[in-house]
Amino acid sequence: MGLLSEVGELLLPRRCAGCGRENVSLCTACLSLLGGIPRAMEPRYGRMPVVGVSEYGSRLSRMVVSFKDEGRRDVLDPLALALARSITAALELTHHSGGPVRLVPAPSSQRARRRRGGSHIAALARRAAELAPELSLQVLDVLLTRRSRDQVGLGAHAREANVAGSQFLDPSFAAAIASADRSANESRGGIDLLVDDFATTGATLAESARVLASVQIRPTAGAVIGLGRGGTRFVSPFTV
Numbered sequence: 001m002g003l004l005s006e007v008g009e010l011l012l013p014r015r016c017a018g019c020g021r022e023n024v025s026l027c028t029a030c031l032s033l034l035g036g037i038p039r040a041m042e043p044r045y046g047r048m049p050v051v052g053v054s055e056y057g058s059r060l061s062r063m064v065v066s067f068k069d070e071g072r073r074d075v076l077d078p079l080a081l082a083l084a085r086s087i088t089a090a091l092e093l094t095h096h097s098g099g100p101v102r103l104v105p106a107p108s109s110q111r112a113r114r115r116r117g118g119s120h121i122a123a124l125a126r127r128a129a130e131l132a133p134e135l136s137l138q139v140l141d142v143l144l145t146r147r148s149r150d151q152v153g154l155g156a157h158a159r160e161a162n163v164a165g166s167q168f169l170d171p172s173f174a175a176a177i178a179s180a181d182r183s184a185n186e187s188r189g190g191i192d193l194l195v196d197d198f199a200t201t202g203a204t205l206a207e208s209a210r211v212l213a214s215v216q217i218r219p220t221a222g223a224v225i226g227l228g229r230g231g232t233r234f235v236s237p238f239t240v
Helices: 003-011 028-035 058-070 073-093 110-116 120-131 156-163 171-177 180-187 203-213
Strands: 039-042 050-052 101-105 137-139 143-145 167-169 191-199 221-227
Touching (some): 120 137, 120 191
Parallel strands (some): 101 137
Antiparallel strands (some): 143 167
16 A cells, blocks of 8 residues: 555545445445355356355445555455455365365456556455465466456356457466476365456356466366356355
8 A cells, every 4th residue: 555545544534445434444234245155156157166255246346446446455354354265165165185275366467467566366365375374375376368348247148258368378477387386286185276356157267267278277166255146056055
């Protein structure tokens, strides 16, 4: 957070990042949106189950926008904790028996990274790893995306077309991903998960999985904060 933002916080009352209520970072109602029972979605696109702990909605979207575009670092921990719960549930769903877990964040464009000072998904994933040290989580921020339309407001088929061919591997990491480190991870029982803030149809995560498959990495599941209604069905809720 920059000096101007810090000064602004001194001069202006803090508002809830979800609903705008004054004098609180997240009000009780908005905070409760992050504490739902994990559930898994069978996405419309791709074959991976996607796990989330919240239902996608305007207040949840506003929380993430406040964090990624408005410098609201005060909501990093609540968002990251929700993501950590989704990651834990995804590991349970895939019957992970231990070993290292590699988290591959959904990509941001290079322009967005420059504007935000990095990938907001990677930042959430790293903080989630810190909040769940017992899980041996490692973040591999290796996916990038070419500029495309915002997915908000697009239908299922338009979302798939919008992200098709839009992602690629960071060249500086491509060789490392394809190295012996992958086989070492697998020999120790390690798995790979894709992480994002939201998932609706699963089109973005499916494109990420396609790109990673080119270097023989095949994530077993996706973990997100909020799930939309774009999947084909929801698996029965389960408690972690």
